[in-house]
Amino acid sequence: MNKPRITLLASHERELLGHLQSHPQGHEMAAVVLFRRLSHLTPGLAESDRYIAVRVIPFENDWVTSSSDTHISFELKYLRDLFRQSEEESLVFGFVHNHPGGYPDFSHVDDDNERTLLRALTNRNGKDIHFVAMLWTNNAWKARIRYGQQPESVQKVRHILVHGRPLKLYEYEKTEFADEDISARHAAAFGQPFVDKLKSLRVGIVGAGGTGSPTALLLARAGVGELVVIDNDKLERSNLNRVRGAGLDDVGKNKAQILKDFIALLKLPTNVAALESLIDQDPAALDALASCDVIFGCTDDQIGREILNTALYAYAQPYIDMGLGGQIAEDAEGHPYLRYHHGRISTILPESGECLFCQGVIKDVWIRHQYALRQNPNLAAEEARERYLVGGGEQAPGVGPFTSAIADYGVATLFDLIKPFRKLPGELRSDFFTVDFVKMEFQSRSERNDTACVYCQQKAYLVVQEKYRLNRPILGKPNVAL
Ligand SMILES: [Zn+2]
Ligand SMILES: [Zn+2]
Structure with a gap:
């Protein structure tokens, strides 16, 4: 099973958070991130693609049809140009939004939104595409991957790494402290x-x-x-x-x-x-x-x-x-x-x-x-x-x-x-x-x-x-x- 990793530069995270947290009434906000995908199998190690953020594109106000602190709706037509860019540049399309209301995980509404985006993306770019969804909630990133070939399945990530000092990691597997552990x-x-x-x-x-x-x-x-x-x-x-x-x-x-x-x-x-x-x-x-x-x-x-x-x-x-x-x-x-x-x-x-x-x-x-x-x-x-x-x-x-x-x-x-x-x-x-x-x-x-x-x-x-x-x-x- 391929458990992918996501990498953001510090400037990408700054740009994303600056935008996501900018609504005057604290509504949800959204952005697109285009990723490079490095998919190399290293003998002896688990399969684990790296998705490296290349470009952040904040949603413009007129792309959003309605929003609140618990939802965001938008028109697909504004995204088609970005679908085209991702195909032309061999980049993976990513949808990013936040939950200022604090709902801790991807919601049912998010499931629906992502399926809609994935359908539109596969209609435009074909089924061999990957799709990244990222969520900022409670001061942390969450992320998951969807595949054009298996629109109903969702792949959890191994971690999200954000460069900078310190190096920030999110979504890594957490274990309990045990006194007899090697570490x-x-x-x-x-x-x-x-x-x-x-x-x-x-x-x-x-x-x-x-x-x-x-x-x-x-x-x-x-x-x-x-x-x-x-x-x-x-x-x-x-x-x-x-x-x-x-x-x-x-x-x-x-x-x-x-x-x-x-x-x-x-x-x-x-x-x-x-x-x-x-x-x-x-x-x-x-x-x-x-x-x-x-x-x-x-x-x-x-x-x-x-x-x-x-x-x-x-x-x-x-x-x-x-x-x-x-x-x-x-x-x-x-x-x-x-x-x-x-x-x-x-x-x-x-x-x-x-x-x-x-x-x-x-x-x-x-x-x-x-x-x-x-x-x-x-x-x-x-x-x-x-x-x-x-x-x-x-x-x-x-x-x-x-x-x-x-x-x-x-x-x-x-x-x-x-x-x-x-x-x-x-x-x-x-x-x-x-x-x-x-x-x-x-x-x-x-x-x-x-x-x-x-x-x-x-x-x-x-x-x-x-x-x-x-x-x-x-x-x-x-x-x-x-
Ligand atoms: Zn959501
Ligand atoms: Zn130098």
Whole structure:
């Protein structure tokens, strides 16, 4: 059974609530939302479409024939243009209204209205359509999906996620606190809703090495319901100082698969999909990534980070990127020492925070260099080393306690997004901070504020319609689902 998820940007929610709550006598109000539907089956995980809001269209006054605090009636003829738009742009039509009188759920009148809309929509656009109904009542969203092929059935959603700080979740499955639960201590610290929200999430982890492996294990132990782990690399002996969940017998196996197998041994209630892939080359990996609610970037790969820096906007995903960097010098006796060494946590939401380019984490010149290295792997190791350690890019020697500390801070950052607990001092940015392992300090640089940035300022990729996946021909055309 496909239990879909709905995602709204913070600006969509603001626009909707501004309109729904604007009637001078407190009558019901309505709006249309057009959604992109991402329908990707990720092997090993439950089928769960994502409907990402693209556009909000408030009802105009003359569309409404009558209203009160318990009903709203409207003329269909005004909606036909929006039916046409949804077909032309391959978007799913959504009807949104509110119950200012406080009736807590969809009503019989809503059933009738939705069936009428669905009939009109299928008459215009054919039976292979989906229809989203959303309701704002008692300060919370409710939502359900109807299908043109089965007009009488109604599908509940898994959750509704609204971006912003905090990340808001609605309609997730609620459970009772129990002292013997695996999550009891987290429930004690952050409340049972925090635990239930994590359970509802699908979290992607790109890179399953020094930071990715502890990140995955912390998320599984925190009760995240589904993980998608993507890594193309095989485990090497020299990784064993820091990679969690791996032993000598795993050397030579794929890192993502090792994590999946290890988490299975723990018998925690987390389903894991493992993909041995490069996300910049494998459409299946990108589709699995697009199916996630939240992404952790745990790769030291500039090309991969560039993809994630685009995907977070295109697929509306909070993105937590981690990296380590530093410089090793030699003392007078020729012994190495850490001149400096830091870990970094970047937290980018589709509508807030600077992107990885603006944060100086990725640069075109480094990305081009990495492509060149792929073409010619024999490019001097010395050159690669220079680029990473001296050039300011990030690749760390891989010290176990440093990589896992950054994973700890990264996962705690997700916790803080869901249930804010941090009170950052003024000099620290919520979207970018580093931990200096030599001086033992937290730091942030100042923002770049580059108004020309196509990612975080111009928002050129924000829930964009893709001709190709992320508009990169090499990744192929997306499977468009109406
Ligand atoms: Zn209603
Ligand atoms: Zn930017």
